[in-house]
Amino acid sequence: MREELIISGRMNHLIDPVLHAWGWEIPVYLFLGGLAAGLLFFAGLYYLLGKENEFPAAVKKAPVLVPIILSLGLFALFLDLHHKLYFWRLYTTIRIESPMSWGAWTLMAITPLSMVWAALNIKEWFPNWDWKYQWIRDIETFVAGYKKHMAWLMVILGVILGIYTGILLSAFNARPLWNTSILGPLFLASGLSAGSALIMLISKDHHERITFARIDLIVIVVELFFIIHMLMGFQASTEVQIEASKLFLGGDLTAPFWIFVVVLGLLVPAGLEIMELLKIKIPVIVPVVLILLGSFMLRWLMTYGGQMSRYLY
Amino acid sequence: MRYAMAIDTKKCVGCSDCVVACQTENNVPIGYCRDWIVEVTDGTYPKLETEIRSERCNHCDNSPCVRCCPTGASHYAEGGIVLVTHDMCIGCSACIESCPYDARFTHPDGYVDKCTFCLHRVDKGMEPACVSVCPTKCMYFGDLDDPNSPVSKVLTTRKYKVLAPEAGTKPNVYYLI
Ligand code: SF4
Numbered sequence: 001m002r003e004e005l006i007i008s009g010r011m012n013h014l015i016d017p018v019l020h021a022w023g024w025e026i027p028v029y030l031f032l033g034g035l036a037a038g039l040l041f042f043a044g045l046y047y048l049l050g051k052e053n054e055f056p057a058a059v060k061k062a063p064v065l066v067p068i069i070l071s072l073g074l075f076a077l078f079l080d081l082h083h084k085l086y087f088w089r090l091y092t093t094i095r096i097e098s099p100m101s102w103g104a105w106t107l108m109a110i111t112p113l114s115m116v117w118a119a120l121n122i123k124e125w126f127p128n129w130d131w132k133y134q135w136i137r138d139i140e141t142f143v144a145g146y147k148k149h150m151a152w153l154m155v156i157l158g159v160i161l162g163i164y165t166g167i168l169l170s171a172f173n174a175r176p177l178w179n180t181s182i183l184g185p186l187f188l189a190s191g192l193s194a195g196s197a198l199i200m201l202i203s204k205d206h207h208e209r210i211t212f213a214r215i216d217l218i219v220i221v222v223e224l225f226f227i228i229h230m231l232m233g234f235q236a237s238t239e240v241q242i243e244a245s246k247l248f249l250g251g252d253l254t255a256p257f258w259i260f261v262v263v264l265g266l267l268v269p270a271g272l273e274i275m276e277l278l279k280i281k282i283p284v285i286v287p288v289v290l291i292l293l294g295s296f297m298l299r300w301l302m303t304y305g306g307q308m309s310r311y312l313y
Numbered sequence: 314m315r316y317a318m319a320i321d322t323k324k325c326v327g328c329s330d331c332v333v334a335c336q337t338e339n340n341v342p343i344g345y346c347r348d349w350i351v352e353v354t355d356g357t358y359p360k361l362e363t364e365i366r367s368e369r370c371n372h373c374d375n376s377p378c379v380r381c382c383p384t385g386a387s388h389y390a391e392g393g394i395v396l397v398t399h400d401m402c403i404g405c406s407a408c409i410e411s412c413p414y415d416a417r418f419t420h421p422d423g424y425v426d427k428c429t430f431c432l433h434r435v436d437k438g439m440e441p442a443c444v445s446v447c448p449t450k451c452m453y454f455g456d457l458d459d460p461n462s463p464v465s466k467v468l469t470t471r472k473y474k475v476l477a478p479e480a481g482t483k484p485n486v487y488y489l490i
C-alpha cells in the first residue's frame with residue numbers, strides 16, 4: 001500500500017499541485033469549434049440534398065454566424081498561447097503527428113470557406129444588403145457557381161473539425177481520462193447537437209424546427225450511448241483509467257458531470273423535444289440553452305478532469 | 314550517440330543539491346525548477362520502505378511532447394536529448410499536457426522550458442550540473458552507445474527501473490533499485 005508521496009522542491013506555476021496548464025480558453029475553443037462544425041455540416045448536407053428552401057435557417061441563415069463563432073473560438077485559442085507573438089509559427093510547418101497542427105490547418109481552410117458561404121447568404125439576415133462595389137458582385141456571381149463544391153467541403157471539413165475537437169484531447173496518452181478514442185465521436189456528436197439546437201432557435205419555420213428537434217433527439221441518444229461506452233471502456237481498462245473514471249463515478253466531478261452534462265444537458269432537453277413532437281408547446285429557447293450549456297460543460301469538465309488524472313508511479 | 318542518466322535511489326538522500334545546482338547553472342526563474350525530489354513511502358506501518366528519487370525530464374526515445382508539438386519547437390537534438398527552441402514555441406502547452414512526468418513548465422517569458430541534460434556543458438565534455446554537484450555521487454551520465462561510459466557501466470551491474478514504462482515513452486533516465 002502506498003502510504004505517502006511527497007514531491008519537494010517543485011511548485012511550478014500551473015503544474016503543481018494539480019496540472020492546470022489549460023484553463024477556460026481551451027474548453028471555450030473546443031465548444032465553439034464543435035458548434036461551428038455542427039452548423040457547417042448541416043448547411044452543407046441540406047444544400048446537397050436540395051433542401052435549401054425547405055430548411056432556410058440551416059442552409060442559409062445559421063451559417064452566417066459561423067465566421068463569428070470561429071473567430072471567437074480562435075481568439076480563445078490565441079488567449080491560451082503564452083508566447084503570443086510567435087503564433088505564426090503554427091503556419092510555417094505542417095506536423096502530421098500533432099493534433100494542434102491539424103486543427104490549426106483545418107481552421108485555416110474552414111474559416112475562409114465559412115466566410116464565403118456567409119457572404120453569399122448575408123441577405124438572409126439583412127434583406128437590403130448590397131455589396132458596394134461591382135467587382136465584389138462579380139466575385140459573388142463567380143463563387144455562387146461553385147456552391148456544390150463548397151457544400152461538399154463544408155460537410156467533410158465540418159466532420160473533421162468536430163472530431164478534431166475530441167482528438168485534441170484524446171491524443172494525450174499522459175492524461176488517462178482523455179486517452180479514449182471515443183472522445184472524437186463524442187465531441188462530434190455534441191457539436192452536431194449544439195448545431196441543431198442553434199438552428200432550432202434561429203428557425204421561424206415549424207417544419208424545420210420539428211425536423212431539427214428529431215435530429216437532435218437521435219444525436220442525444222447517440223451521445224448518451226458514447227458516454228456510457230466511454231465509462232464502461234474505462235472500467236475495463238488499466239488502473240490509471242479506472243482511477244480517472246472515478247472522477248465521474250463518485251469522485252470530485254461526479255455531481256457537475258451527471259447534473260449538468262447528462263441530466264440538464266441531455267435528458268431534460270430530450271424530454272422537452274419529445275413533448276414538442278407530441279405537440280405540447282415548449283418555449284424553444286429552453287431546450288436550446290440547456291443543450292448548449294450541456295455541450296459546453298462536457299468540454300469544460302473533460303478538460304479539467306483530464307488534467308486531474310495522471311499516471312501513478 | 315544516446316545520452317542517458319542513471320540515478321541511484323539507494324544512495325540519494327534527497328538533499329536537493331541537484332535542484333539548486335540546476336537552478337543556478339541554467340538561470341531557472343525563481344519559483345520554478347527543472348528537476349525535483351520525490352519521496353515515496355510504500356507499505357504498512359511498521360513495515361515501510363521509502364524511495365528517494367531526483368526526477369527530471371526523461372529525454373524519452375518516444376517522446377509524446379515532440380510528437381504533439383504543432384510547430385516543431387520541441388525536437389530531438391544530438392544524442393536524443395529533447396529540447397525546445399524558444400523562438401519557435403508558441404506556448405500552447407500541448408507538450409505540457411502530453412508529458413506523463415509533468416517535466417515541463419511555461420517560463421515566465423512565455424515559452425516552454427525544461428531540463429536540457431545541460432547540453433551546453435556536455436558539449437564541452439563536462440557533466441550536467443546536477444550530476445557534478447551530487448554529494449553522494451548517486452548520478453551517472455553518459456552515452457549508452459559507449460560501453461565504457463559511467464551510465465553504461467553502472468547499468469550492467471545494477472538492477473534498475475524507469476518511471477511509468479507503461480506510458481510507452483521509453484525514458485532515458487534510469488533509477489537504480
Ligand atoms: S519526460 Fe516528458 S518532457 Fe521529457 S522527453 Fe519525456 S515526455 Fe518529453
Ligand code: SF4
Nearest residue numbers: 382402403405406408
Ligand atoms: S508549448 Fe511550445 S514546445 Fe510545447 S507544444 Fe506548444 S509550441 Fe511546442
